[in-house]
Amino acid sequence: MSASLRNFLITRILLTIPMVLILITMVFIIMRVLPGDPIRSQLGPKISEAQANELRERLGLNRPLYQQYFDFLWKMIRLDFGTALTQGERPIKDELGERLPATLELTIPSMLFTATFGILLGAFAAKNRKKPIDFAIRLFSIVIYSIPIFFMGLIFQIIFSVRLPILPLAGRMNTLLLTSFKPITNFYVIDSILTGNWPALGSALAHLVMPSVTLGLALTGVYIRLTRINMIEMLQSDFITAGRARGLPEPRLVYRHALRNTFIPIMTLIGLEFAILLAGAVLTETTFSWPGMGRYLVERIQLRDYTAVQATIGVFALFVGLITLVMDVLYAFIDPRIRY
Amino acid sequence: MNDRDEILVRIRDLSVTYHTRLGPVSAVDHVSFDIRRGEILGLVGESGCGKSTLGKALLRMIAPPAEITGGQILFEGEDILTFDERRLRDFRGRKASMIFQDPMTSLNPVQRVEDHLVEAVEVHEQKVDRANVLERVATLIERLGIQKRRIHDYPHQLSGGMRQRVMIGLGLVLNANLIIADEATTSLDVIVEAKLVDQLREIRDQYGVSILVITHNIALVAEIADRVAVMYAGHLVEMGSVYQIFDHPLHPYTRGLLRSVPSIKLDDQEELYKMAGEPPNLTHPPSGCRFHPRCPDRMGLCSQSQPQLREVAPGHWVQCWLYQDHPEKESPTLEVTE
Numbered sequence: 001m002s003a004s005l006r007n008f009l010i011t012r013i014l015l016t017i018p019m020v021l022i023l024i025t026m027v028f029i030i031m032r033v034l035p036g037d038p039i040r041s042q043l044g045p046k047i048s049e050a051q052a053n054e055l056r057e058r059l060g061l062n063r064p065l066y067q068q069y070f071d072f073l074w075k076m077i078r079l080d081f082g083t084a085l086t087q088g089e090r091p092i093k094d095e096l097g098e099r100l101p102a103t104l105e106l107t108i109p110s111m112l113f114t115a116t117f118g119i120l121l122g123a124f125a126a127k128n129r130k131k132p133i134d135f136a137i138r139l140f141s142i143v144i145y146s147i148p149i150f151f152m153g154l155i156f157q158i159i160f161s162v163r164l165p166i167l168p169l170a171g172r173m174n175t176l177l178l179t180s181f182k183p184i185t186n187f188y189v190i191d192s193i194l195t196g197n198w199p200a201l202g203s204a205l206a207h208l209v210m211p212s213v214t215l216g217l218a219l220t221g222v223y224i225r226l227t228r229i230n231m232i233e234m235l236q237s238d239f240i241t242a243g244r245a246r247g248l249p250e251p252r253l254v255y256r257h258a259l260r261n262t263f264i265p266i267m268t269l270i271g272l273e274f275a276i277l278l279a280g281a282v283l284t285e286t287t288f289s290w291p292g293m294g295r296y297l298v299e300r301i302q303l304r305d306y307t308a309v310q311a312t313i314g315v316f317a318l319f320v321g322l323i324t325l326v327m328d329v330l331y332a333f334i335d336p337r338i339r340y
Numbered sequence: 341m342n343d344r345d346e347i348l349v350r351i352r353d354l355s356v357t358y359h360t361r362l363g364p365v366s367a368v369d370h371v372s373f374d375i376r377r378g379e380i381l382g383l384v385g386e387s388g389c390g391k392s393t394l395g396k397a398l399l400r401m402i403a404p405p406a407e408i409t410g411g412q413i414l415f416e417g418e419d420i421l422t423f424d425e426r427r428l429r430d431f432r433g434r435k436a437s438m439i440f441q442d443p444m445t446s447l448n449p450v451q452r453v454e455d456h457l458v459e460a461v462e463v464h465e466q467k468v469d470r471a472n473v474l475e476r477v478a479t480l481i482e483r484l485g486i487q488k489r490r491i492h493d494y495p496h497q498l499s500g501g502m503r504q505r506v507m508i509g510l511g512l513v514l515n516a517n518l519i520i521a522d523e524a525t526t527s528l529d530v531i532v533e534a535k536l537v538d539q540l541r542e543i544r545d546q547y548g549v550s551i552l553v554i555t556h557n558i559a560l561v562a563e564i565a566d567r568v569a570v571m572y573a574g575h576l577v578e579m580g581s582v583y584q585i586f587d588h589p590l591h592p593y594t595r596g597l598l599r600s601v602p603s604i605k606l607d608d609q610e611e612l613y614k615m616a617g618e619p620p621n622l623t624h625p626p627s628g629c630r631f632h633p634r635c636p637d638r639m640g641l642c643s644q645s646q647p648q649l650r651e652v653a654p655g656h657w658v659q660c661w662l663y664q665d666h667p668e669k670e671s672p673t674l675e676v677t678e
C-alpha cells in the first residue's frame with residue numbers, strides 16, 4: 001500500500017467521526033422537535049402527573065436539553081440504547097440484535113443482485129446503444145423503477161406462492177423448522193450452516209428469494225440507467241478509441257476498460273443507494289412479514305415506543321455512515337486518482 | 341537509402357464523408373499519396389481540413405456518422421478496406437498505431453503503464469512468456485527515456501510528455517511499421533515538444549518505422565518531416581520533400597501558410613501575414629478549386645473547374661491551375677524548375 005493511499009484511508013476514517021456525530025445529533029433533534037409528548041402518548045391521558053414525572057425521570061427527559069444530548073451521544077457511542085417502553089420492555093440492544101441481522105440478510109443479497117444485474121444490463125445496453133435490445137432494457141428499467149415495492153411484492157406472492165406455489169409466502173423460515181432452530185448470529189443462513197441444519201438452510205434460502213429479488217429489482221432501474229449513461233460516455237472517451245486503435249478486442253474494451261472506469265461513479269451510487277435500500281427494506285419487510293429493523297421501526301412507531309424508535313433511527317444512521325466509509329475505501333482502491 | 345524509397349502505404353482516391361443533418365460533409369475527397377518505409381511524413385493544414393479524418397481512415401477508425409465512401413488503402417500491398425474484423429484488429433496495433441492529441445485522456449486512468457504495454461502484447465501475440473514480455477516492456481520504456489520504476493505508475497502520475505512517450509511505446513512494443521501522431525505535441529509546452537520531436541526522429545532511425553505527423557503547425561513540420569503533404573478542405577493540394585515545400589512552395593495555400601509563420605529574426609520588420617478568410621464549410625464546398633475564394637492568384641477558371649494533382653517536378657506534386665494547362669485558361673502555365 002502506497003503512502004498516499006494510507007494517508008487517504010486514515011483521513012477518511014477520521015472524517016467518519018464528525019459525520020457520525022452529525023447524524024446522531026440530527027436524530028436527537030428530530031426526536032425532540034417531533035410533535036407530541038412521548039410520555040403522555042405512551043402512558044395514555046389517564047395517568048397521574050406523578051406517574052408521568054416518574055417515567056420522565058427514568059428516561060432523563062426532565063433534565064436540561066444539553067445534558068440529555070450528551071447523555072444520548074454517550075449512549076449511542078457505547079451502543080447502549082436502554083430498554084424499550086413496550087412489548088416486554090426488553091433491552092433494545094437485544095431486540096436490534098435480532099432485527100438487524102434479519103435486515104442485513106435481506107439487504108445484502110438485494111444489493112448484490114441489484115448491483116450485478118443492473119450494472120451488467122446497463123453496460124450491455126450501452127454497448128448495443130440504439131439497437132432494439134437497448135430500448136428493451138431501458139423500457140424494463142423504467143417499468144421496474146415505477147412499480148411500488150409492495151405492489152411488486154404482492155404480484156410475486158400471487159404468482160410464486162399462490163398460483164404456482166414454489167416459494168414461501170412470508171417470514172424468514174418455516175415455522176415447524178423454527179421450533180428446533182438455534183439462532184447464534186441471527187443470520188439464519190449462517191446459523192443453519194454453523195449448526196449443520198440443512199433443512200433450515202434450505203428453508204432460509206427459499207424464504208429469502210422473493211423479498212430480496214423484490215427489493216433488488218426496485219433499485220435495479222436506477223443502476224441500469226446510471227451505468228448505461230456513464231458507459232456511453234466512457235465508450236466515447238479517448239482511451240477507448242486509443243485502445244481500439246491498437247487492436248484491443250471490443251469485449252475487452254467494453255467490459256474491462258470502460259466498465260472498470262464506470263464503476264467509479266457507480267460506487268458512489270451504491271453507497272447512497274444503501275440508505276434508500278434500508279428505506280425500501282421497511283416496505284419489503286412489511287410486505288413479506290420479515291422480522292427486520294424496518295418492520296420493527298414501523299411497529300414501534302405505531303406503539304409510540306420513544307426509546308426504541310430513537311435507537312432504531314440512530315442505528316440506521318450509524319449504518320449509513322459505515323457504508324459510505326466502506327464505499328469510499330473501495331473507491332480509493334479502484335480509482336488511483338483518489339488519493340489525498 | 342534504398343529502404344526509404346520503398347512504399348509502405350499507398351492511399352488511392354480515398355474519400356470519407358460525414359453524414360450530418362445538414363447533409364454530407366466530404367471531409368476527405370479523392371486523396372491519393374504514398375507513405376514510404378521509414379520516413380516521417382508531415383500532414384499539415386488549418387483546422388477542419390480533414391487531417392484527423394484522414395489519419396483515422398488509415399486505421400479504418402471511421403465510425404458512423406462518418407463513412408469511407410471510396411478508394412483504397414494499400415498497406416504493404418493489401419487493401420485494409422477489405423479486411424474483416426479479425427484481420428483489422430490484428431492490423432491495428434501490430435502494423436499501425438496512433439497517438440492522440442490529449443495525453444491526459446488517451447491512457448486508461450485505472451491501468452498502470454506496464455499493464456497497458458503488457459496487455460497490447462498479450463492481445464496480439466499468441467503464447468507469450470510473461471517474464472519475457474515484462475523484460476521487453478521494461479527495455480522499451482527505458483529506451484524511450486522513462487525510468488524503469490515509473491512503469492508501475494498510473495497515467496495521472498506521469499507528465500504529459502511521458503504519457504505521449506508511453507503512447508509511442510504502445511506503438512513500438514509490437515513493432516508496428518506505421519505510427520500516426522495526430523497533433524501529438526500540440527498540448528505540450530515548447531521544451532517538452534522539442535524533446536518529443538527529437539525523440540520521434542530517433543525512434544524512426546532506431547526502429548525504421550514510418551511516422552505520419554499530423555499537425556496544423558507548419559513550423560513543426562519543418563523541424564521533423566522528410567516529406568510534407570498539405571491538405572486544404574479535404575483535398576491534398578501539395579506534396580513534396582521538406583526542401584521543396586519550404587524552399588519552393590507552389591500552391592498559393594502553402595505559400596500563405598508559410599508566410600503566416602512568425603519569423604524570429606529581430607530585424608525582420610515585415611508585419612505578420614494573416615491569410616484572409618477561413619476554410620470553407622464542407623457541406624457546401626466551393627466549386628472548382630476549393631481554395632479559390634481565398635486565393636490571391638485566382639483566375640476565372642478556378643471557380644469553374646477543379647485542377648488535378650500533378651507532379652510538376654520530380655517528387656513535387658501540386659493541385660493548382662497555375663501549373664496546369666486548360667483551353668480556357670487566361671494566363672500562361674508556370675514552369676517549375678527546381
Ligand SMILES: Nc1ncnc2c1ncn2[C@@H]1O[C@H](COP(=O)(O)OP(=O)(O)O)[C@@H](O)[C@H]1O
Pocket residue numbers: 358360365367385386387388389390391392393394405622
Ligand atoms: N463527428 C463529426 N461530425 C460531422 N462532421 C465532422 C465530424 N468530425 C469532423 N467533421 C468535419 O470534417 C471536417 C474535417 O475534420 P477533421 O478531420 O477533424 O479536421 P482537422 O483534423 O484537419 O482539423 C471538418 O470540416 C469537420 O467539420
Ligand SMILES: [Mg+2]
Pocket residue numbers: 388391392393523
Ligand atoms: Mg484534427
